[in-house]
């Protein structure tokens with residue numbers, strides 16, 4: 076068994092776990108989307124209680140959204156990184172005008188403006204957009220500053236987001252959604268994550284949340300891939316709460332307990 080477009084064999088797919096092109100999803104197994112359940116009110120209350128109870132022990136460091144896309148009708152980066160084509164597409168749409176020949180990343184936002192919009196090429200998918208909000212707040216502060224958090228997306232960033240959702244440009248299939256190299260990213264091609272800094276003496280129930288939230292597709296795990304920029308001056312255990320392709324209601328529920336607006 077093999078994909079007649081990109082040539083990936085099933086033995087290769089079993090080892091790499093990656094699709095080679097958009098046709099691969101018709102050849103190799105597409106993972107069943109985990110059932111998305113609503114988070115019950117009792118659990119939401121418990122989370123809120125833990126955060127309130129441990130206010131001084133939990134620091135909200137940063138919030139990041141990653142959206143990945145592959146060019147339509149192209150082989151995926153495993154075979155063809157397509158960096159020139161992606162740069163061209165972005166340039167045609169007003170981004171990447173000043174890109175340097177060798178550079179594979181570009182900060183879209185103006186310096187000092189939050190959130191930071193960043194474009195990356197040359198990884199698992201053809202292009203990745205990252206939106207980073209530096210928070211560096213405890214729970215109480217987060218609740219209070221909620222109203223001053225930027226809730227409106229600037230005109231420029233809005234059009235960049237629109238570009239990422241224009242189905243014709245990207246590998247997309249009806250019934251599945253946006254297609255990515257990694258089978259678990261299929262659909263929205265989006266992962267949201269929140270970095271928390273945990274200090275000693277945190278409410279021990281915090282750690283039991285790891286398991287309770289996993290059945291809703293929300294992962295909590297010690298983070299190793301964070302970058303210095305997200306941490307500010309924090310020293311301690313860094314935990315990442317992340318969820319892939321969550322549906323809107325679920326995300327709103329979760330944002331609410333974190334004191335974040337659903338528009339992020």
Ligand SMILES: [Zn+2]
Pocket residue numbers: 078079080081082083094095096097098099
């Ligand atoms: Zn293929």
